[in-house]
Amino acid sequence: MEKSITNNxxxxxxxxxxxxxxxxxxxxxxxxHIMILFVLYAALGEAWNIITGYAGQTSFGHAAxxxxxxxxxxxLLWKFDIIPWIGMLIGGIIAVVVAIIVSYPAFKLTxxxxxxxxxxxxxxxxxxxxxxxxxxGATGIMLPIKENGYKYMQFHPMNKLxxxxxxxxxxxxxxxxxxxxxxxxMGFYLKAIKENPDAAQSxxxxxxxxxxxxxxxxxxxxxxxxxxxxxxxxxIDPFMVFPLALSMQIVLITVIGGxxxxxxxxxxxxxxIPLSQYTRIIxxxxxxxxxxxxxxxxxxxxxxxQPNGLVGLFENLFKKIKKKEAINDGKLHxxx
Amino acid sequence: MExxxxxxxxxxxxxxxxxxxxxxxxxxxxxxxxxxxxxNGAGKTTLFNCVTGFYKPSSGKVIFNGADxxxxxxxxxxxxxxxxxxxxxxxxxSMTVKENIMTGAFIRTNKFSEAEKIAEExxxxxxxxxxxxxxxxxxxxxxKKRLEIARILATQPKMIMLDEAMAGLNQTEIKxxxxxxxxxxxxxxxxxxxxxxxxxxxxxxxxxxxLNAGVKILEDIPQNVVNxxxxxxxxxxxxxxxxxxxx
Amino acid sequence: xxxxxxxSGIIMGLIYGLVATGLTLTWGVLDIINFTHGExxxxxxxVSFWLYSLMNIDPLLSLPIVIIVMxxxxxxxxxxxxxNVINAPALSALLATFGLSLVFRNxxxxxxxxxxxxxxxxxxxxxxxxxxxxxIGYPQLAAAIGSLVVIYxxxxxxxxxxxxxxxxxxxxxKNTAKLMGINTERVFGLTFAISGAAAGIAGGLLSTxxxxxxxxxxxxxxxxxxxxxxxxxxNIKGALYGGLIIGLSEAIGGYxxxxxxxxxxxxxxxxxxxxxxxxGLFGW
Numbered sequence: 001m002e003k004s005i006t007n008n009x010x011x012x013x014x015x016x017x018x019x020x021x022x023x024x025x026x027x028x029x030x031x032x033h034i035m036i037l038f039v040l041y042a043a044l045g046e047a048w049n050i051i052t053g054y055a056g057q058t059s060f061g062h063a064a065x066x067x068x069x070x071x072x073x074x075x076l077l078w079k080f081d082i083i084p085w086i087g088m089l090i091g092g093i094i095a096v097v098v099a100i101i102v103s104y105p106a107f108k109l110t111x112x113x114x115x116x117x118x119x120x121x122x123x124x125x126x127x128x129x130x131x132x133x134x135x136x137g138a139t140g141i142m143l144p145i146k147e148n149g150y151k152y153m154q155f156h157p158m159n160k161l162x163x164x165x166x167x168x169x170x171x172x173x174x175x176x177x178x179x180x181x182x183x184x185x186m187g188f189y190l191k192a193i194k195e196n197p198d199a200a201q202s203x204x205x206x207x208x209x210x211x212x213x214x215x216x217x218x219x220x221x222x223x224x225x226x227x228x229x230x231x232x233x234x235x236i237d238p239f240m241v242f243p244l245a246l247s248m249q250i251v252l253i254t255v256i257g258g259x260x261x262x263x264x265x266x267x268x269x270x271x272x273i274p275l276s277q278y279t280r281i282i283x284x285x286x287x288x289x290x291x292x293x294x295x296x297x298x299x300x301x302x303x304x305x306q307p308n309g310l311v312g313l314f315e316n317l318f319k320k321i322k323k324k325e326a327i328n329d330g331k332l333h334x335x336x
Numbered sequence: 337m338e339x340x341x342x343x344x345x346x347x348x349x350x351x352x353x354x355x356x357x358x359x360x361x362x363x364x365x366x367x368x369x370x371x372x373x374x375x376n377g378a379g380k381t382t383l384f385n386c387v388t389g390f391y392k393p394s395s396g397k398v399i400f401n402g403a404d405x406x407x408x409x410x411x412x413x414x415x416x417x418x419x420x421x422x423x424x425x426x427x428x429x430s431m432t433v434k435e436n437i438m439t440g441a442f443i444r445t446n447k448f449s450e451a452e453k454i455a456e457e458x459x460x461x462x463x464x465x466x467x468x469x470x471x472x473x474x475x476x477x478x479x480k481k482r483l484e485i486a487r488i489l490a491t492q493p494k495m496i497m498l499d500e501a502m503a504g505l506n507q508t509e510i511k512x513x514x515x516x517x518x519x520x521x522x523x524x525x526x527x528x529x530x531x532x533x534x535x536x537x538x539x540x541x542x543x544x545x546x547l548n549a550g551v552k553i554l555e556d557i558p559q560n561v562v563n564x565x566x567x568x569x570x571x572x573x574x575x576x577x578x579x580x581x582x583x
Numbered sequence: 584x585x586x587x588x589x590x591s592g593i594i595m596g597l598i599y600g601l602v603a604t605g606l607t608l609t610w611g612v613l614d615i616i617n618f619t620h621g622e623x624x625x626x627x628x629x630v631s632f633w634l635y636s637l638m639n640i641d642p643l644l645s646l647p648i649v650i651i652v653m654x655x656x657x658x659x660x661x662x663x664x665x666x667n668v669i670n671a672p673a674l675s676a677l678l679a680t681f682g683l684s685l686v687f688r689n690x691x692x693x694x695x696x697x698x699x700x701x702x703x704x705x706x707x708x709x710x711x712x713x714x715x716x717x718x719i720g721y722p723q724l725a726a727a728i729g730s731l732v733v734i735y736x737x738x739x740x741x742x743x744x745x746x747x748x749x750x751x752x753x754x755x756x757k758n759t760a761k762l763m764g765i766n767t768e769r770v771f772g773l774t775f776a777i778s779g780a781a782a783g784i785a786g787g788l789l790s791t792x793x794x795x796x797x798x799x800x801x802x803x804x805x806x807x808x809x810x811x812x813x814x815x816x817x818n819i820k821g822a823l824y825g826g827l828i829i830g831l832s833e834a835i836g837g838y839x840x841x842x843x844x845x846x847x848x849x850x851x852x853x854x855x856x857x858x859x860x861x862x863g864l865f866g867w
Contacts, residue, residue, distance in 0.1 A: 058674065105854065109861050112616065116812040117857060120850035123805070127847035185442040185451070192428050192439045199426035202388070203491050204414035204443035244805070248681060255674045288696075289689030289797075296685025300664055303679040307671030 012179065015266065016172060023164050030281075032160035036232065038273045039164075039171040040225060045254040045265025046174035047221035050181055052251075053260035055214040056194025057107075058115040060247050061122030064102075065095040065219040067129065067241035069226025074141050074236055077152075084153045088227035095223035099215045107208050119244065126242035140237025143230065153231040163232050170228055174221045178262050181217065190214055191260075256302050258311025267310050340399075341366045341495060341526055342387075342418070347396030349379070349386050349550075356382040358550045359396070364495070369517065369527045371537045373561075374547035375571055380530045381423060383547070384499055387528075388420045389413045401494065415443060417494035421484040421501055423530075427472035434459065434468040436483055440490030454490050462486040462516070478509040485516065495526040502533050510536050538562060546570065587717050588834045594719075594727040596830020598785060601730035602803050603810035603822035604737055605781030611817015612754040612774045613669065618680040619660055621804025622687035623779050627653050627786030628795040629691060635702050635790075642705050642791050643725065649787040650780045657779020661772045669771070691797040699794035707791050726788035733784050737777065738819045750774055754817050806846075809853045815866030824864060828852065 023035040044066065052058050072094055073087025082090075106117045130138045146152035155162045181187045189210045192200040197207050230236045257268025275298065279291035306313060340363040349357040356379045364370050372380050385391040387398050392407035399405070400418050413419075428436050434455050441454035459465040464486055467475065472483055481501055488496060498517075502510045514536055517527060521540075531537040538544070538558040546554040546561060548570040554561060561567055602624065609617045627649045634645040664683055668676040702708070707721040741747040753760040753770045761767050786800075793799065810829050814821020832852045837845030856864065 052674075105858055109857060112610075112816060113812055113857060113861060113863070115616075116808055117854060119805075120809060120853050124847045124850045127844060127850075131841075131843045184448060185446050188431075188435065188439045188442055188451075191431060195428040195430060196426045198390070198410075198422065199428065199487075200439075201390075201410040202414060202420055202422070203440040203487060204411045204419075205439075206409070206411045251674065252678055252681065255672075255678050259672065259674060289692035292685050292689040293693060296682045296689065299682030299685065300679050303671065303675045303682065304664070304667040307668060307675040309675075 009179075012175065012262065015263070016175065019171075019266075020168055023161060029158075029160050032164055034274055034277045036160065036164050036167055037277065038269050039167050040229060041249065041253050041273055042266045042269035043167070043171040043174040043225045044222060044250045045257065045269060046171075046178045046262070047218045047225070048250045049254050049260060049262075049265055050178060050190075050221075051211075051214045051218040053254060053264065054182065054187060054194065055190040055211055057211055057214070058111075058251075059118040059215075059218075060115050060244070060251065061118035061120070061125075062218075062222050062250050063242050063244065063246040064122045064125040065099065065222035066226035066229070066246060067125060067238065068095045068098060069223030070230035070236050070241040071129065071135055071141075072223070073227035074143060074230045075135055077146070078141055078144055083151055084227060084231050085151075088224045091227045092220040092223045095219040096216045099219035100212065103212050103215045104208075107211050119247070122242065122244060122247055126238050126244075129238035129242060136237075138237060138239070140235060140240070143234045153228075167225075167228050167232070170225055174225075175262065175266075177217065177221060181214075182262060186210065186213060194260075252299065256299065256309060258309030261309065261311045263311050263314070264309055267314065271310065340364060341368075341401060342528075343397075343399045344383075344387060345397040345399065347383065347386050347393045347398065349382050349391060350394045356550050357386065357393070357547075360547065360550075360552050361396075362545045362552065362555055364526060364528055366494075366526055367521070367524060368542045369521055369529065369540055371541040371544045371558075372528060372530045372547065373532075373534070373537065373544060377549075378547040378570075379550040380547055381499060382550075384420060384497060384530060388418065388497060414491055414493070417492075418497070419488040419491050419493040419495075420497040421481075421488060421499055423499045423503070425477070425480040425484055427475070427480050427483055429471070429473035431472055432469050433464055433472055433475070433483055433486075436472050437464075437486050437490045440487040443491045454492075458486050458490045462489065478505050478512075481505065481513070482516075489520075493525075495528065496520075497528045497530075499530045500532060501529070502531060502536055514540055534562070584716075584838075585835075588838050589831065590717065590719060591723070592831035592834030593827060594723045594830070595833065596827035597727040597730040597734075597823075598789065598826075599803070599806055599810055599830050600823040600826025601734055601781060601785040602807045603814065603826050604734050604819055605778040605785070606804070606807045607811045607814065607817055607819060607822045608737075608741075608750075608774050608781070609778045610811055612750060613665065613771055614673070614816075615665065615669075615680065616677045616808070617660075617665075617775075617778070618677065618804070619684045619687065620778070620782055620807060621800030621802075622684045622691075623653055623656065623782035623800070624786040624789070624803050625691060625795075625797060625800035626656065626687060627783040628790040628793070628799055629695065630783075631787045631790040632700055632702060632795045635705065636700075642702055642787055643707070646784060646787045649783045653779040653783025653786075654776045655779075657782075658772050658776040660779065661775035665775065666768070666771070688797050688800075695797070697797055699796040701794055702790055705791050720792065722788075722791035726785075726791070729784065729788045733781060734819065734823050737781060738823075740777075741819060746773070802846075806849060809849060811863075813853050813856055813863055815863030818863070818865040821863055821865035828856075 019039065023032045048059060048062050069091035072091030073084045076082035076087040076090065077084055102121050106114055109117055129135060135141065146154050148154060148156055153166060189205050192205055193207050193210060200207055226241060253268035253272050254265045256272060257266065258264030276295050279294050283290035342364040344360060344362050346359045346361050347357055348359055360383060374380055386393040389408050389410040397404060397406050400416060403416060405413050405416065428439060437455040437458050438451040441451040445451055459468055462482055462485065464482060467479065475483060502513050505513065510533065518540055521527060529537060541558050544556060544558050544561045545552060546567050553566050553570060554564055606617060606620045609615060630649050630652050631642045631645055634640040634648060635642055660683065664679050668679045707725055710721040712719050741750055749765045750770050752763065752765060753767050757767050806829060810822060810825035813828065814825035829849050833845045833849055836848035
């Protein structure tokens with residue numbers, strides 16, 4: 001029996017190479033901006049997928065980790081002149097600590113109760129940062145201008161390609177992590193927990209501990225992407241990095257693409273990000289929300305006609321091609 | 337004093353005012369097959385859950401291999417070598433047969449290849465090798481039950497507790513499960529079995545524990561159990577018993 | 584002062600309770616988080632507003648029209664969207680309603696601009712009762728009393744009528760209900776319609792003192808989610824008591840700790856209560 005495409009390392013490599021090459025070939029700043037957002041959201045989707053797609057614990061609060069990452073590196077740069085690379089790492093670690101603190105009580109809950117608890121945690125974070133004067137509250141923080149180059153992750157005048165290389169690197173880290181997790185003991189355990197916690201316990205799985213591991217990994221990856229985002233946009237406020245809308249965007253991208261599948265977030269982001277960006281450019285200029293009407297309607301249509309995500313569509317296509325090849329090679333007789 | 341692999345000592349389980357198990361005690365020696373029988377609602381599954389850590393007993397003690405496992409979490413008990421199946425099968429549906437069994441194997445190893453190897457061995461032993469790449473949700477009920485046994489075998493247990501592993505199977509399938517139990521037992525596996533199907537369980541059991549209304553009413557060898565008045569009463573009711581006595 | 588705060592907490596709590604009642608129905612019966620619920624509220628506020636400003640119908644008098652419109656919109660939500668995702672994975676079903684909420688909200692923005700509108704001259708506007716130092720506005724009072732009456736009416740309908748029983752049966756076990764001869768699809772449709780109508784009443788009542796704009800419903804829906812989870816899914820009593828707890832903690836916490844924290848307090852209260860009752864106050 002052939003291996004599922006999701007386990008095919010070569011295939012993943014090819015996909016990543018194409019994604020890397022596109023903005024190098026197409027020298028358009030607007031296109032590069034969209035590519036940056038695309039891999040950024042794909043990375044967030046991969047991170048979220050680990051706790052929700054693999055382990056089955058729906059999080060509606062991932063913006064909390066994203067915001068922690070964004071604020072940590074920003075505050076460290078602004079107040080202590082610490083380079084964003086270290087800030088990113090510290091942000092990731094703080095997110096992991098927060099994940100541990102909030103997960104212990106939250107993992108007592110199941111299903112919707114857990115989902116609403118994560119939503120509550122995200123909202124609390126937002127409120128705290130809005131009223132926290134040390135980080136300028138609702139006013140937000142403008143990043144100080146530093147020397148050009150990778151050291152400070154600053155490129156003047158705006159060199160989108162350099163930003164792209166950084167976010168692409170983070171994206172590759174999330175994809176590799178998701179791959180390793182999915183094809184290891186941890187991935188098997190998470191899937192077992194998702195499917196049936198009782199059965200999982202009966203074969204020796206410490207359910208809470210593995211859910212916690214998944215949350216920690218997911219939080220860390222989400223936070224480092226958040227740090228990059230702050231560097232890229234150079235100004236952050238709580239409503240940009242902590243909103244429920246961001247948490248939902250991550251959910252949306254992954255589920256539309258394919259939950260629990262390594263290609264899901266990539267596919268979801270590849271379709272939804274350009275779609276929302278271009279509809280905004282085409283229809284959004286009037287400020288009337290036509291872009292989001294189209295976007296919303298498409299979300300409804302996709303969930304109705306492809307409830308298991310767009311990955312299913314591509315997997316079928318892939319199987320058909322494989323089968324055709326096999327027929328052409330004479331390995332298989334056409335049964336149809 | 338004899339050394340036992342497992343002793344259940346005066347276990348009582350209450351849910352509010354309902355007493356599901358009352359002071360139940362029994363012991364299991366290494367290499368034995370002990371059956372737990374009793375009519376519906378006798379408290380067999382509750383007792384199972386108390387022993388395997390899914391419930392914490394209200395009082396009493398469970399000792400396994402010299403360790404007190406009363407109220408210990410199921411995953412820790414599984415690591416000690418005591419595993420169970422469920423009355424209602426719980427296959428990991430989105431996984432293949434092999435992946436299901438590998439999940440069990442990961443208890444003793446962190447290596448993917450090692451888990452694969454254990455899974456292959458178990459599939460050979462349990463006769464699931466041709467179905468290795470089937471999604472477990474697509475299996476027949478008999479194969480699903482077999483898969484449950486395979487998955488816990490992969491945890492390399494010292495004792496297996498089966499909760500109605502034969503319910504819902506036809507005669508041939510029941511015989512196969514019986515054969516499997518006997519084979520594994522010959523290889524040294526200890527079993528505690530909850531079962532409804534008497535004709536399946538009696539021939540293979542070393543000892544039988546009978547529960548009724550949460551209380552142990554008898555513990556004996558199978559031959560004595562089937563002829564015991566108390567047991568017949570418990571199963572068929574007072575009236576039927578009385579009628580039979582008269583005739 | 585504290586009495587004034589408690590009273591305004593109770594008033595908001597009752598309105599929240601009504602919002603949550605509609606939400607808990609669809610949640611309990613169909614096991615789906617309806618992200619469109621806040622938009623029901625928003626649409627009904629606009630209906631009230633337009634009936635008032637174009638035809639001079641007072642928001643209190645236009646309530647029946649709002650109810651009918653929202654009943655229909657609720658039903659259509661089910662029959663056009665939700666029906667098609669009812670067997671899909673839970674998150675897909677949720678996203679379908681999320682997508683729909685985007686459509687509704689931005690449609691409102693497209694048609695009526697993002698500007699906030701107010702109903703300034705309803706029969707209730709500006710009137711208030713004062714008892715000593717305590718002041719209660721008529722619009723708020725009417726909304727609170729109206730909410731309580733409607734919550735009770737829905738509770739009575741679900742608990743005491745035959746149709747209500749069939750809704751309960753479907754909530755407990757859809758397949759068994761089907762076997763007992765219940766037309767579960769119709770029950771689902773009806774549940775959504777009632778849920779929409781309940782949100783409609785809440786919206787109509789709110790429109791007398793709350794600004795009407797495309798995002799009016801978002802915060803109410805968010806608080807609604809928390810209340811539903813706090814009370815236990817599908818439980819109307821839970822929605823009422825949950826609403827009161829949240830309304831009171833918002834008012835009291837906001838007074839003592841500062842209004843900027845009042846929403847953080849709501850979410851914190853949820854996290855604390857859910858530790859003690861992991862399935863909500865009335866869940867099992």
